[in-house]
Amino acid sequence: MYTLYDKLWNQHLVHTESNDADSMALLYIDRHLIHEVTSPQAFESLKLAGRKPWRVNSILAVADHNVPTTGRNQGINDPVSRLQVDTLDENCEELGITEFKMHDMRQGIVHVIGPEQGATLPGMTVVCGDSHTSTHGAFGCLAFGIGTSEVEHVLATQCLLAKKSRTMRIVVEGKLGLGVTAKDIALAVIGKIGTAGGTGYAIEFAGSAIQSLSMEGRMTLCNMAIEAGARAGMVAVDDTTIEYIKGRPFAPQGDLWDRAVAYWRTLHSDADAEFDKSITLNAAEIRPQVTWGTSPEMVTTIDGCVPDPANVADQIKRHDMEQALKYMDLQPNTPIQSIMLDKIFIGSCTNSRIEDLRAAAEVIRDRHIAPTIKLALVVPGSGLVKQQAEKEGLDKIFVAAGFEWREPGCSMCLAMNDDRLSRGERCASTSNRNFEGRQGPGGRTHLVSPAMAAAAAVEGHFVDVSKFGIS
Amino acid sequence: MEKFQTFTGVVAPLDRANVDTDAIIPKQFLKSIKRTGFGQNLFDEWRYLDHGEPGMDVSQRQLNPDFILNLPRYQSASILLARDNFGCGSSREHAPWALQDYGFKVIIAPSFADIFFNNCFKIGLLPIVLEVKFLDQLFREVNQTEGYALTVNLQDQVLIKSTGEHIPFTVDTFRKHCLLNGLDDIGLTLQHAEKIKAYEQKRREQQPWLFV
Numbered sequence: 001m002y003t004l005y006d007k008l009w010n011q012h013l014v015h016t017e018s019n020d021a022d023s024m025a026l027l028y029i030d031r032h033l034i035h036e037v038t039s040p041q042a043f044e045s046l047k048l049a050g051r052k053p054w055r056v057n058s059i060l061a062v063a064d065h066n067v068p069t070t071g072r073n074q075g076i077n078d079p080v081s082r083l084q085v086d087t088l089d090e091n092c093e094e095l096g097i098t099e100f101k102m103h104d105m106r107q108g109i110v111h112v113i114g115p116e117q118g119a120t121l122p123g124m125t126v127v128c129g130d131s132h133t134s135t136h137g138a139f140g141c142l143a144f145g146i147g148t149s150e151v152e153h154v155l156a157t158q159c160l161l162a163k164k165s166r167t168m169r170i171v172v173e174g175k176l177g178l179g180v181t182a183k184d185i186a187l188a189v190i191g192k193i194g195t196a197g198g199t200g201y202a203i204e205f206a207g208s209a210i211q212s213l214s215m216e217g218r219m220t221l222c223n224m225a226i227e228a229g230a231r232a233g234m235v236a237v238d239d240t241t242i243e244y245i246k247g248r249p250f251a252p253q254g255d256l257w258d259r260a261v262a263y264w265r266t267l268h269s270d271a272d273a274e275f276d277k278s279i280t281l282n283a284a285e286i287r288p289q290v291t292w293g294t295s296p297e298m299v300t301t302i303d304g305c306v307p308d309p310a311n312v313a314d315q316i317k318r319h320d321m322e323q324a325l326k327y328m329d330l331q332p333n334t335p336i337q338s339i340m341l342d343k344i345f346i347g348s349c350t351n352s353r354i355e356d357l358r359a360a361a362e363v364i365r366d367r368h369i370a371p372t373i374k375l376a377l378v379v380p381g382s383g384l385v386k387q388q389a390e391k392e393g394l395d396k397i398f399v400a401a402g403f404e405w406r407e408p409g410c411s412m413c414l415a416m417n418d419d420r421l422s423r424g425e426r427c428a429s430t431s432n433r434n435f436e437g438r439q440g441p442g443g444r445t446h447l448v449s450p451a452m453a454a455a456a457a458v459e460g461h462f463v464d465v466s467k468f469g470i471s
Numbered sequence: 472m473e474k475f476q477t478f479t480g481v482v483a484p485l486d487r488a489n490v491d492t493d494a495i496i497p498k499q500f501l502k503s504i505k506r507t508g509f510g511q512n513l514f515d516e517w518r519y520l521d522h523g524e525p526g527m528d529v530s531q532r533q534l535n536p537d538f539i540l541n542l543p544r545y546q547s548a549s550i551l552l553a554r555d556n557f558g559c560g561s562s563r564e565h566a567p568w569a570l571q572d573y574g575f576k577v578i579i580a581p582s583f584a585d586i587f588f589n590n591c592f593k594i595g596l597l598p599i600v601l602e603v604k605f606l607d608q609l610f611r612e613v614n615q616t617e618g619y620a621l622t623v624n625l626q627d628q629v630l631i632k633s634t635g636e637h638i639p640f641t642v643d644t645f646r647k648h649c650l651l652n653g654l655d656d657i658g659l660t661l662q663h664a665e666k667i668k669a670y671e672q673k674r675r676e677q678q679p680w681l682f683v
């Protein structure tokens with residue numbers, strides 16, 4: 001009668017003040033991932049208070065937000081970015097924390113490398129000073145983003161003060177249509193429940209459509225749980241999960257592997273478990289999604305049009321839509337397929353894994369980006385993803401089609417390095433946030449799947465990828 | 472952390488839903504390795520007409536005369552009224568740091584994003600959840616009255632209007648205790664160090680693969 005979330009919660013409970021569901025609990029943290037932007041202040045305070053990390057081997061660090069995606073051997077140009085990356089290096093060296101440095105083949109976006117290394121395992125609590133930590137929930141673990149003060153708290157105590165969330169199950173049943181991916185499920189869910197729909201909840205994704213997703217797809221989905229307001233998203237452990245983990249560097253081996261697998265097999269919601277809220281979607285009805293506004297809930301399908309605020313009764317909502325359309329420079333009722341693009345970005349912790357790159361490459365193979373596209377970027381999620389893609393010849397397909405093939409990092413997902421949109425530029429992006437200025441001040445972001453981004457690159461405007469002869 | 476004391480402050484209205492942390496403090500300012508100095512870049516994209524970068528002298532920049540916080544009547548505001556899902560988006564604690572550094576002590580909204588809500592308490596900024604009907608009324612009154620102020624009494628969990636009218640609010644007991652006493656919650660957690668060690672030992676036996 002327990003949900004997966006209940007099981008994970010109970011397993012990690014160190015202390016509670018009372019049995020009251022609303023009281024603060026002390027949760028033990030198994031894996032602490034760290035990056036350069038949200039950790040420096042935590043390390044500084046830790047030192048000032050004369051404290052040391054509680055368990056150094058629970059920590060894995062990597063610089064991803066600020067690192068350049070070209071000319072890496074010349075180092076980081078921007079002195080402020082460089083200082084942040086150097087500070088991470090120094091802190092890790094001083095405290096003996098494992099870090100994949102910028103020139104390490106294993107370096108990449110923190111949410112890509114954790115699973116890739118097997119550092120994210122089922123049944124763990126995983127935290128990181130980054131909201132997209134929800135990604136790791138794909139492995140049947142409890143994973144969520146924390147703020148800098150909490151990073152310090154976990155460093156110092158290996159625990160976190162937390163309140164139990166309510167539970168929500170999102171069931172997607174059936175078979176996805178041609179060209180419809182985990183990204184489209186994620187956007188369709190957010191379109192349905194809204195960006196605050198999951199606030200206060202931990203979401204479990206279930207149903208036959210979810211079970212047939214690869215681990216990459218499940219990660220894409222859980223990654224976007226935070227965009228639905230839920231701190232944590234998760235998927236139960238099954239053969240796909242265990243298959244993925246087997247043989248990864250940080251994964252258990254031999255005897256321990258068998259013991260671990262036996263435990264992992266229990267990580268699913270019991271058949272009679274009750275959720276505070278349940279939502280069901282029919283996979284066959286989900287169409288490729290494109291956002292038109294400045295929040296991921298402002299989304300429609302590739303066959304749709306930009307909505308008209310005049311049809312919205314709620315005054316605050318209408319006002320938000322008007323503001324979004326003004327920022328996006330879009331007119332109500334414009335068909336999505338007629339929206340012309342300036343730039344294409346394939347990357348981010350949502351969609352930069354090998355499967356994402358394969359899907360995009362399939363679309364652009366033997367084709368070329370439209371002459372109106374000023375820049376099309378592919379930024380692999382990690383050095384190892386990049387290496388694998390190159391082994392498969394995907395880099396050549398991208399480059400022949402007019403894409404730039406870059407070094408791994410967050411890149412134009414949030415434009416903290418040099419990859420960004422200029423004012424007024426419009427981008428089809430595989431990232432997770434279309435907030436104002438996210439990809440560069442005045443830049444306009446439309447969120448889509450990798451295959452949809454690749455198709456848009458070819459046509460210069462949005463187009464239904466299922467018409468591209470994909471498998 | 473400073474103790475949270477009862478105070479009376481000017482209220483500023485930000486009548487937008489889904490105000491995200493990228494809007495509260497744009498990412499170019501996250502490159503700092505400090506906790507302070509973010510206030511001058513709070514809402515940077517909305518507040519200034521030019522594009523801001525770290526290290527710029529903000530006194531030389533052109534303010535957006537239409538942005539609400541730039542109106543003279545809200546200059547000394549320490550209480551912010553907001554709408555649904557305030558603080559959504561990234562986990563950056565720089566957002567509450569920026570609000571606090573600017574001078575805000577309290578944010579009032581019908582709902583907050585979870586991580587942002589948590590982060591506020593950690594630094595002594597108080598997020599208050601109020602029902603929409605109370606907020607609508609506050610928005611109306613603030614717009615109508617220049618210099619509109621509220622008294623925030625955390626001990627008794629009430630907002631007090633200048634007319635004497637009380638609006639009660641709820642707050643988690645533990646968090647209230649920490650705010651009122653300015654407590655460092657790492658210190659509090661470390662009081663349970665023995666329990667943490669015992670737990671760890673048990674897990675080490677049951678799931679040794681987590682500790683290699």
Ligand code: SF4
Nearest residue numbers: 132348349410413414
């Ligand atoms: S890729 Fe984007 S969303 Fe993911 S961690 Fe980096 S900046 Fe955050």
